Amino acid sequence: MPSENQPLPELLSFLDTLPEPHILCDRDYRIIAANTAYRAGFAPGRGVIGRTCYEVSHRYSLPCDQAGETCPLARGLKSGQRERVLHLHHTPRGEEYVNIELSPLRDASGEIAWYIEKMEPLNVARGLSDRHGLVGRAPAFQHMLGLVARAAPSNASILLQGESGTGKELVANAIHEASQRAGHPFVAVDCSGLPETLFESELFGHERGAFTGATSRKAGLVEAASGGTLFLDEVGDIPLGMQVKLLRLLETGTYRRVGSTELRRADIRLVSATHRPLRQMSAQGSFRQDLYYRINTFPITVPPLRERVSDIPLLVESLLGRVAPGRSLRVSAAAMRVLCAHPFPGNVRELRNVLERASLMCDGDEITPAHLAEDLCEPAAPHGVLAEGAAESGIAPWETMEREHFLRVVQAHRGSRKALAEQLGLSERTLYRKLRQYRIG
Numbered sequence: 001m002p003s004e005n006q007p008l009p010e011l012l013s014f015l016d017t018l019p020e021p022h023i024l025c026d027r028d029y030r031i032i033a034a035n036t037a038y039r040a041g042f043a044p045g046r047g048v049i050g051r052t053c054y055e056v057s058h059r060y061s062l063p064c065d066q067a068g069e070t071c072p073l074a075r076g077l078k079s080g081q082r083e084r085v086l087h088l089h090h091t092p093r094g095e096e097y098v099n100i101e102l103s104p105l106r107d108a109s110g111e112i113a114w115y116i117e118k119m120e121p122l123n124v125a126r127g128l129s130d131r132h133g134l135v136g137r138a139p140a141f142q143h144m145l146g147l148v149a150r151a152a153p154s155n156a157s158i159l160l161q162g163e164s165g166t167g168k169e170l171v172a173n174a175i176h177e178a179s180q181r182a183g184h185p186f187v188a189v190d191c192s193g194l195p196e197t198l199f200e201s202e203l204f205g206h207e208r209g210a211f212t213g214a215t216s217r218k219a220g221l222v223e224a225a226s227g228g229t230l231f232l233d234e235v236g237d238i239p240l241g242m243q244v245k246l247l248r249l250l251e252t253g254t255y256r257r258v259g260s261t262e263l264r265r266a267d268i269r270l271v272s273a274t275h276r277p278l279r280q281m282s283a284q285g286s287f288r289q290d291l292y293y294r295i296n297t298f299p300i301t302v303p304p305l306r307e308r309v310s311d312i313p314l315l316v317e318s319l320l321g322r323v324a325p326g327r328s329l330r331v332s333a334a335a336m337r338v339l340c341a342h343p344f345p346g347n348v349r350e351l352r353n354v355l356e357r358a359s360l361m362c363d364g365d366e367i368t369p370a371h372l373a374e375d376l377c378e379p380a381a382p383h384g385v386l387a388e389g390a391a392e393s394g395i396a397p398w399e400t401m402e403r404e405h406f407l408r409v410v411q412a413h414r415g416s417r418k419a420l421a422e423q424l425g426l427s428e429r430t431l432y433r434k435l436r437q438y439r440i441g
């Protein structure tokens with residue numbers, strides 16, 4: 001007979017039958033069992049039993065919540081319920097985003113004695129440089145990605161709100177790829193470029209002879225997206241007359257081709273995006289309120305680049321691989337300082353363009369400030385602080401720029417100082433020294 005504080009062997013054998021990676025931990029974060037799928041995917045050739053989950057997954061010496069991150073175990077202990085979080089984990093393939101679902105297990109006395117953690121890699125984003133897809137690891141990015149991971153598997157309509165160039169289309173694609181519709185089409189429609197007459201036939205298709213020029217019958221984008229995801233970019237630009245037709249499609253799940261009476265059933269998941277203030281527009285009457293609520297079941301805000309400054313070096317590395325494939329370009333420390341101090345009103349798209357231009361200007365391997373556009377290096381400071389020091393010479397003193405950088409990352413960071421130091425590649429002591437030096441509280 002197993003003792004009261006030993007999990008049943010039947011439980012361990014059940015875990016082993018599960019196809020997804022699972023571990024069993026005690027209340028002290030110690031791993032007491034790991035199923036075959038976990039050992040194959042996360043720990044081939046290394047023992048994990050008896051070690052703590054935070055040491056194995058994060059190489060931390062403290063539980064995640066004490067290192068400035070959300071710890072599902074601590075949350076589960078508090079709530080007594082199942083909890084889900086998204087974490088960056090060390091895996092044999094490098095750091096990966098992993099969706100963790102934790103279920104508390106109670107012993108015979110009703111106390112929580114163990115936790116089962118299910119771990120599923122989220123392959124649509126990377127915390128390391130990558131040539132494709134979404135990259136990022138700043139707290140604001142991770143917060144957004146956590147919402148993506150939560151909403152993607154459902155069929156809920158998602159509204160992505162964020163400034164131009166923040167990556168809304170890439171996020172929409174990530175939602176599709178992380179959903180059960182991934183094997184089906186992802187169809188993107190730019191609603192800003194479509195006049196009202198064209199909108200209906202593009203979306204719903206038309207019959208032959210439905211209007212002048214309709215020489216053959218044509219399927220619409222709703223049909224092309226069947227089984228998959230329809231992405232309506234710039235949804236705030238849909239003319240009012242068309243909004244009612246879109247609403248009908250969403251409410252009834254049916255539509256008619258232009259020139260046809262036959263009702264067709266749509267099988268789409270809707271993701272929309274806008275940089276416009278849709279809530280305000282719906283209050284003012286320029287966007288239908290009923291449609292606003294219908295497309296906004298699950299809102300996700302895509303953060304501007306200035307709220308994820310610590311991601312700039314990672315994005316620079318990834319984007320250089322994309323804009324100049326085949327060249328091994330790097331950015332000098334001085335050029336990186338210029339980039340990190342720029343406010344990037346055009347967000348990641350602007351950063352990409354800046355790097356593309358710099359790669360054309362640079363004949364060697366290293367991009368220096370001389371290869372960056374002049375206005376980027378100008379003293380016209382993003383937040384006023386730089387301008388002070390830069391006014392006379394036209395060059396911002398390094399300390400002014402460093403202070404500005406620290407100010408911005410500290411404001412944007414939501415976790416602990418230890419986690420911030422790690423992200424900045426500094427020791428905790430150096431971070432504290434810098435913050436004292438610049439009087440940043």
Ligand SMILES: Nc1ncnc2c1ncn2[C@@H]1O[C@H](COP(=O)(O)OP(=O)(O)OP(=O)(O)O)[C@@H](O)[C@H]1O
Pocket residue numbers: 133134135136162163164165166167168169170171233275318348349352
């Ligand atoms: N997190 C990211 N990682 C890598 N590349 C990114 C990221 N975010 C944006 N990009 C790149 O920035 C550019 C702009 O992204 P995207 O077109 O998705 O932005 P958007 O918010 O949809 O813009 P708009 O509102 O103008 O349509 C693209 O080249 C995209 O690949």
